[in-house]
Amino acid sequence: MGSPSAMPYAQDIDACLAETVGAGGIGRDALDGALARLARPLARLRAARAESTLPLLAVPARTDDLAGIEDAAARLRQSVADIVVLGTGGSSLGGATLAALGTDAAAPRLHFLDNVDPDGFEQALAGLDPARTGALVVSKSGTTAETVAQALVLLPRLAAAGKDALAARAIVISDPAGTVTPIRRLAAHYGIPVMDHEPGIGGRFAALTNVGLLPAAIAGLDVGAVREGAVEALAMTLEAPSPAEAPAALGAALAVGLAEEAGIAATVLMPYLDRLAPLALWYRQLWAESLGKDGHGTTPNAARGTVDQHSQLQLWLAGPRDKMFTLILGAPEGTGPAIDTAPAGGDGLDYLAGRTMGDLLAAEQRATAETLARAGRPVRLLRVARAEERSLGALMMHFMLETILAADLLGVDPFDQPAVEEGKRLARDYLARMGAEPGKVEAP
């Protein structure tokens, strides 16, 4: 595996192996067995890419839609100070993850509202000038109850304010027309342009489509570079000479192998770079919804370094041996502000004297990886040179491939989520029944 500068990320799995961390790791035989089972799924993915039968594999190499995304972003950027993004789950997490990379002070502030608590909703809107606020409404189905309700409250307020028509300050992303959904009718009512949600790609696999890239472009990111990183990640896995050299196959084999062989029930994803922190929340949906079926699926935990050293590390080191760790490490050595220990007298601070804040972060991430391994806990390292478009696009593609391959090993369909339908139906039933008793919901 080369250096992070040659590739957008590098994976190191040594501390997941039994030969390194003992019984908490996976044996070579078990790992090789899982990898062998991935040869055919990898071949199928290669064929699907070549024959364009799995749309999410075709997205990274696309460039035809970038101008449209950038134009839409430019239009919103020039007319508003704030943009409220309405959407939930896969309609929100990818965009929020990408937008968190943004450092463009001239960009509108993005507010991702993904809940229907009226207190939180009104508080988020309280500081915004409706005349200078735009909206991005994302719902693949066009019928998501929370998003429809949010839009029905927000859009009339925005439409009533400002000299520009709402049509100039808002965009909707939803499945291509055909059935006329509430979200499409709402867009038509206000004359809001609608961009098509890629029809063959579910929300949690849509981060590299307009669903994720439009917020990214609004935040000032180079969306082409995001795609390029994803293209590299696709190649790293699909063009590898063997499953053992395909990073996403290795990750899937480890995750499923450790669950089957070493009692691993949970995965922990812990980025050490603040701007990659939301990636753990995006990953959490991807892994949980794709694999959590038929009694399968390890539980994804979103963590953050260095913070969770002071919150979760005690449990990770001394609690049950039921977790696999993935640390996302940067290369912050020598970066950031220099630490002058003089105002604190220096005593007991030799370790900080002459260092930078980045040096401390580098030492902390290394120490955590080492401590977990010494405690016999399987820990995988994903190294990036920095938090930037290329590395984030690559990591997102990596995790999508890893999830699809893990689903193959488990024998589940990564693209559906059948269990959540009952809850949606029940919620509508309860709302309907409120008609009889206005304003009242019985306790369950």
Add this chain to the structure above:
Amino acid sequence: MGSPSAMPYAQDIDACLAETVGAGGIGRDALDGALARLARPLARLRAARAESTLPLLAVPARTDDLAGIEDAAARLRQSVADIVVLGTGGSSLGGATLAALGTDAAAPRLHFLDNVDPDGFEQALAGLDPARTGALVVSKSGTTAETVAQALVLLPRLAAAGKDALAARAIVISDPAGTVTPIRRLAAHYGIPVMDHEPGIGGRFAALTNVGLLPAAIAGLDVGAVREGAVEALAMTLEAPSPAEAPAALGAALAVGLAEEAGIAATVLMPYLDRLAPLALWYRQLWAESLGKDGHGTTPNAARGTVDQHSQLQLWLAGPRDKMFTLILGAPEGTGPAIDTAPAGGDGLDYLAGRTMGDLLAAEQRATAETLARAGRPVRLLRVARAEERSLGALMMHFMLETILAADLLGVDPFDQPAVEEGKRLARDYLARMGAEPGKVEAP
């Protein structure tokens, strides 16, 4: 169990019982057994409160320190627009959880910086005017590497700006003098006033001391009401006629009983009110660091309603039966903006017509609880009338007691965290070794 208006919260455990949810729940005998084992720990807690031998039990009823906290908050509020809170883990999560309740538009903005990623650190400071920015530095030990490094970078910048001396814009909270720590020397250097951290209370149990209440007071909360809610929660558990009627004992018996009898490896805390969402992160540290030792400890998961219905619910319903759920439910029926479905044409939206956003939230939280129970997953409900000081103070006290009682059932010490010391030592070693090779840290 009375209504939430009579008590600051109400607990409903019916859907944790095998008689309700089947084999995924706990049998009456197992629950009664765990409760019986809690009679003596409860008696010890009652004695500790009466004899003032466990400081955290004495905090809720204290009023002598409130004026000092409110004065310090008033002093900071009048001189700054922004306050940067430096601290990590227990020095940050409690304050952040309480401050999230705040709705006072006149309050300074609080920025909780708990990591040492220089990119994230500089980005958080980039928008702030150093002349109108204050600092609250929290480190119980006075030696926390991350917090010391943050303070050594931030305080000189703030001191160099503004006409008011830094002493008027900053406060340090740290263990009482005795050993002269780096943080205390730094405070002395700038003349910053130091408030004592309660010496007998560790960070994760300190939310109701000045560690949590000073940020709360800065955010405009009624800190006396936070304490009053905690007093009520203490009484609900310690003055209950039997363990089965003591909410925190019941919660501890369920959590440990389900782990022992029903294979529960993880707990999920899912508040449905946005302003209570950070409570799940505070709880995550409390539960993990207190119980994660000697191979014990279920893994706490922080979730958020309704969002995680679109991210985690599929796994929760159809994945492994290894989780216990705690939903924190509000009473949002009839609250919030009315939903007018006319702009969307009404078709297919009967269920929303004439409802409020709060009605939808009420239906969603009820539907999720019901769906989990129907799938045979143990789910506990904690109901509050609203997200406010009294209910949050009570929930925090509830979880502290529940955690201490669970530790007793597991036979672990809830107040230490011995496993994390090696990582701290290693990080200092790596930093020290950088001296030989400046700016370079070898890969682990």
